Amino acid sequence: MKRLINIKFLLLGLAISLFSCTDKLDEDLELTTGGSVDYTSAEGAKGTLVGAYAKFQDIGWEQIPLIAVRGDDVNSGGLGDQQPFADTDKFVYDSNYWMYNSVWENWYQTIVQVTAQMEELEKFRAAGVDSKLIDQYQAECKTLRAFYLLQISKVWGKVILMETLDQTQLKLQSKDEIMQWISSQMDSAIPNLPDMRPNQRTDLKGGVTKYTALAIKAMANLELKNYQGVADATGAIINSNKFTLYSDFYQLFKIPGKLADENLLEIQYSDFGTGSGTNISHLWAFYGPTDWTPAVTGANGGWGFYEPSLKYIKFMLARGEKTRLETSVLFTDRGITEIKKDPNFATLPSWVSSTTKDGDKIKDYARAMFVSGKHYLPSKQLTPGRLDYGTNKNYIVTRYAEILLMYAEAVTRGASPTAGTAVAAVNLVRQRAGLSALSSVTADQVMDEKYAELGMEWGIRYYDMVRLGNTAALSYDGRTFTMEKQFLPYPLAQVDKINALSK
Template sequence: MKNIFKFRIILFILPVFLFTCEDNLDEEQELIVLTGQIDYTSEDGAFGALIGAYEKFQSVGWEQIPLLAVRGDDVNAGGLGDQQGFADTDNYIYDNSYWMYNSIFENWSQDILQITSQIESLERFRDGGVNSALIDQYIAECKVLRGFITLELSRLFGDVYKIQTTDQTQIEVLPKDELMVWISTQMDEAIPNLLDVAPSQRTDLPGGITSYTALTVKAMANLEIGNYQNVADATGEIINSNAFQLFDDYYHLFKTDGKLANENILEIQYSDFGQASGENVSHLFAFYGPQNWTAAVPEATSGWGFYEPSFKFIKFMLDRGETVRLETSVLFTDRGIAELQTDPAYATLPSWISNTTRDGDVINDYSRAYQASGKHYLPSMELTSGRTDYGTNKNYTVIRYAEVLLMYAEALTRGATGTAGTADNAVNEVRNRAGLGNLSGVTSDQVMDEKFAELAMEWGIRYHDMVRLEKTEELSYDGRTFTMQKAYLPYPQEQLDQSYILNDYYQSQQNN
């Protein structure tokens, strides 16, 4: 069976690749063309070109996803560390020279450009006689990856590059709303050429892009611009397919049992190949982990403590009577519990709240934060014997079917018509998995509360929801004051200095 790990090194022998991560997006020498090294008549070579695109998506840096999420009222930056710019961002204080801003803008722009070069490479395989329908499918998968990364970059910075060619004279910066329409159109182009199965059911590339991934990205793009009928249509098609189910155990969905679960519409796959040493394709989950723990497996190392569920989120969950979703989302410390109890309304807590997880890991007090993210936690007992790095061998969940159900419900409560049941049905399916009772006559506010409870600390979903709805009062919490002028991060100064495309656009906006 083919899989993404078997083909990892293909990327480095493709005909077009980026010269260095530091090169300017608009410099002529940025793309290097290698000739005479590729057999364009080879179907395996075409598959390798596709894997090259997946490799760029999989290589997401440890700093990128936290930066997407940290401004949400579900997440706080851990303090007392060497990432003051990250903590400042959490408080809506932006410094466009902060290295994280430049890293995510540059790396994702480069990834989009590289994936586009893979698309152009795949056309050469078509010219070489490789099955045209297969090339159409591979190009469609690349378009979905490119569309998703563009969506996330735009959520962070607003107006960003539209890249659909490596001819850099044709690259432009577009307003966010226009980018969302373009992404939606790209998904429409891709969908007919993609496999009609759940990603987990793919046999050639388990967990790879399918038509349902494209439909979800389309729904996400249309949600950003308030086109609720398009959201309802795309998510309704996913629901009516009956290709997906919610994983029956919310807690274990975010552990090794949840790898390639049929709830996962997109996930980044990692593996240590079941070996105690040697090759290990992994994400640096230490950023999210507690600085100090007594692990059930004594050799297991702790994390860095930079990512903390907010007290606002914890209180919201307690008020709702949440159990498994709160337990899954938060790793409590004794210090955090004591701080929570200083609020008289929470002086008495449910007996199950403890600094010891159900898997026997004790989360000790540490100075950087009061608690840590449970969704980024892998119990030490689940580490492969001999592996000790925090969270290693854990996949990174990107899009879940639960989000599809809640996008569908929101669209209906905001006036769209649906073909996949009622908003009540969609919301209650998510609530029932969490052990909560049914709602009737669901409102938009109730849907947003359900998204808060279900999707907290995942890919900045909460922050982006509040921004698109202009819920400034929700993001003004614990002494912070949020205004819509703070919705997007500023362009990194290094990018403005390097790219005339970006700088010209920025200057034109400043002059308007």
Template structure:
């Protein structure tokens, strides 16, 4: 991996497959805007949009774990491999580490490419007669860009807001405070919302799973949560809830497997595919990072993973204390060695039978050196992997924003003084608990909502870590020998970017 200045190829549009769309069922192909393009052929106006989706979903394997690893729900796994990643988990930062630069570089590159795609859409629109979808397409890209910028700001706090397709503009730009970045995102979503389809992502027939009005509302709610504008959170989540379009997928375990793809719960997800073919072209995320190194799959021949992403013992004990069976069994893959480690604590010497190294799907997780546990949310049962494919969790979709998170954000906002006529905090929390087989609560508090978010959203997108930062629950992050303090909340700017972007040195 090269530590280089943000690479920019705004002229590249990568076509990606979304199901049920004849133009998108072709394998991925490259095309450059510098070629002679007939902008009067407005039937091709969606090409830049599809390129923006492709860039958005083409995330490097290192990005999700780097965003997520500092929470008390997750540990790094490893024995010296990627030591700066392990150090990051313990709040010891190396600004020269390639992972930091990769996350910064690729997310900013994709935002700038998205801005370029909007300019290409405008060129098509100039040639169009009558009404055309240019405004909607550009609004979709704004939502994708907003989610990328949201993550950049959560990781680094004060960052650039790229508003053009010219990367050299960053050479003279100044970083904006995190609060200003989040307000910018919320304002962008306000502008996008009326231009987007009023439906669930899985109801779109042109791009199933694509952005809708409710995706934009969800991103707006996330930005307002970071701003601690709880009425803004309640207003945005209320619109999603009142739409009546979304519901929780009934089976929490299968939600993260093939049956849960494009369910009514998903507001945004990364979609991948092997085209139901055992060989040949596929578009996928390298999920091997999360998997155990050794296992006995029910379907022989499927490879294990790398073992770098481990649910924490603290999280597991938290879930055991709650009797939160379904979500724990879904979220954690147990090894025999891991089960014995739990039992070393006298309070957990007698574990329930369902704590097992055999998954509900019949795959058996074995001991391996790097970790005691692996993430069940990044696991596909071997019998759900397309015959002929051998990679861990091959072509598994990755959930980004779920209706469960909307309900819990809504509940937290109400417990912190916001008002809404959509649904009470108790009702929102209990919908999520009911799906998990948990008893209902009455008079829920903010602390209880945060606990419910940990149980429901553990291992997902660093949600727990950023909740603890926002609420200044720093003691929760000082566990297992870690020593967290407020000055460690954000990563340092990557040295490779400091060297070339003057705004990062001020």
């Protein structure tokens, strides 16, 4: 039996009412009113696509942190009720931990639903809706599906490839096979996607474009160490001349940076500019301090479960970083004292303070000494009447700075340049950070630049170090990392249900 659930949400700048089947993801999607689908309607086809973006917007609070926590840029906050999360950060894994199962189950449910919507779109084509439009919508779904599978495979390695709703022959594919499939999927999607920045789209503002697909193709080829493939894909983005770095690194991760020309993919949220009523938001509390004195009285703090590492902070201080460090890290007084215990950092720049540049005082609390600034929204940027930590802030997934640095890494590892020199790409990123230009650049220098620029973002640092076999970088502050620890164990709840995982 089909059940209609009325979901109201903001999607890519549009307020949409969507009827969708979410309990049984392989059932036909029902759209519009009256419980039936008009397959001759282009708007109905668009509604099917909207369902795919709705799932993207619905990524849970626990899912990204699990993907991201194991690098030497970030620590889990300690002293809490999520000890297995803290253990995961230290490469001690519990296959029975609910968070492992949540990521696997929810992301695969999303893959199933997006695949169902791709098949549903074929019915609109058969009923006479413009075939080119259906090709585009399916390409957008392909791109979102590839992104999910990219992340799942980076976390677990050998995973299930699901191209259709036929689940009778589930088969595990190696990580390399998954990445090759993703690259091929993006090749098929790119010709059918809009040739513009996501923020230039007027039909679905911020939606997937060919450059989003090129970015995902580059990421897959980076995992394969196919550096020419990386240079080709990122070079095409650079050569488009459509993307620029947002001038203010600090504001990029806040309200002014929403749908910036730098962003190739972001999860969008909104409170509609009102102090009450509908509010579509990520649960940012996971990242926030448990104790603070906000500039806006009454603004809520967070849970303190995501902490920039002391190693990262010292790395940034040693480089003379201000713009990126001030953006990426919020300090407590206890954290500042801890930094100063190192004789090399006994004297800190005057701007290092437990009060942010927007006037929020981060107080000492037991769970962590530092707070991720990239997941912070100044309380004075909250819509009046909204008090939840970070609410109304978007979640950036992929941005042009990462494209430039992937390109630079590929070229410094032997790829033929397709969009200028590696040093030119690196210097664009350094210029915004207020650092001097380099005259030449090595692969190691590019990795340092990626560490500085992309810290706390999507586990990029961890997966870079794993790809390069740099176990020493990940063995810090009492941790010991070996390559046997690169993947999480399959969730026990899934092993019990999916025979392929136990073979």
